[in-house]
Amino acid sequence: MQRSHIIFWRIFMKIIFKTLITAVSLSFLSSVLYANDTKNIEIMEIGDNKIHTFYGISNSHIIETPSKLILIDMQFNFKLATKLNEYIKTLKKPLSKIILSHSHPDHWFGYPIFKDVPIITTSGIVADLNHKGAFYIKRLQKKMAAIIPKKPVEPLTTLKLGKQNWGGLDVIVEEYTEQEAHHSILIKIPQHKVMIGQDLFYNNMHLVASQRSRNNNWIKILQSFQKNEAKLYDKILTGHGKNTDTSVFADNITYLQKLEQILASGANKEETKEQLIKAFPDRGGKGFINITVGNLFVDKNKK
Ligand SMILES: [Zn+2]
Structure with a gap:
């Protein structure tokens, strides 16, 4: 074959290959979006009330x-938050307030979509946002500029802790420190045996550890739930993974203990990743392992 022919075929194959890759990634993206349209809502009836779970990131x-309606957490980006808001509108009741469970960005980057709805949380969570909110935006700005806010959410600190009544529903709001986040809230609905714990619980997913010093305290909190709350509650609503039951307490303890054991053995970043995948091969959220090791092995050269 002549040289010019070979070059032509090379360029031709390159174009074909690129087109194929684009088509495959586009169809993957649309299948994810389609899945969000059809399979991402779960509805639980509790007496005269319902809890709708929107599974996004x-x-x-x-x-x-x-x-009325009360929303817990606002999704990771404008696209998902818009879908969530569209679903909320179909319920045809006023959205009275939004509760922010903790300061991690996958729970509040969607906030600009919910204009005019008060967002409330605790002063501890607001302090966490003041500390890291702008950093999360800066870190993700390059990749996600068009679909994330330019400044951190500014919730009111009017979320009360303890027993209260929300439109006829008795709830208990509790705050936990030093676990997946620095501060997180947990909502209990004792009459219906429901706990909404957000990222205190991950169901069948890799857990995100944000600081080494928090892991053991997170384990202690879960052990206390296993000992006490497991007798009183049976529906556990999570921040990641499908809603589940109290078996999630033991499952999450096992994961964190394994992580601690790997770290105690002196494993480096790559070894920690490998060993977590090996120990928990069937879990979703493999990308979370990168966040965990990124958090736990802070690059000393980076300021
Ligand atoms: Zn999260």
């Missing part, structure tokens, strides 16, 4: 009482 839960 994180989970948002909508508590529907006879007269």
Whole structure:
């Protein structure tokens, strides 16, 4: 074959290959979006109320009482938050407030979509946002500029802890420190045996550890749930993975203990990743392992 022919075929094959890759990634993307349209809502009936779970990159839960809606967490980007908001509109009840469970960005980057709805949380979570909120935006700006906010969410600190009544529904709001995040809230609905714990619980996923010093305390909190709450509750609503039951307490303890054991053995970043995948091969959220090791093995050369 002549040289010019070979060059032509090379360029031709390159174009074909690129087109194929684009087509495959586009069809993957549309299948993800399509899945979001059809399979991403789960509805739980509890007495006169319902809890709608929207499965996005994180989970948002909508508590529907006879007269109003309360949303817990706002998704990771404008696209998902828009889908969530469209679903909320189909319920035809006023969205009275939004509760932010903790300061991690996959739970609040969608906030600009929910204009005019008060966002409330605790002063501890606001302090966490003041500390890291702008950093999360800066870190993800390059990849996600068009679909994330330019400045951090500024919730009111009016979320009360303890027993309260939301539109006829008795709830208990608790705050936990030093676990998956620095501060996180947990909502209990004792009459219906429901706990909405967000990222205190991951169901069948790799857990994200944000600081080495928090792992043991997170294990202690889960052990306490195993000992006490497991007798009183049976529906556990998570921040990642499908809603589940109290078996998630033991499962998450096992994961964190394994992670601690790997770290204690002196494993480096790559070895930690490999060993976590080997120990938990069937879990979703493999990308979370990168976040965990990124958090736990801070590059000393980076300021
Ligand atoms: Zn999360």
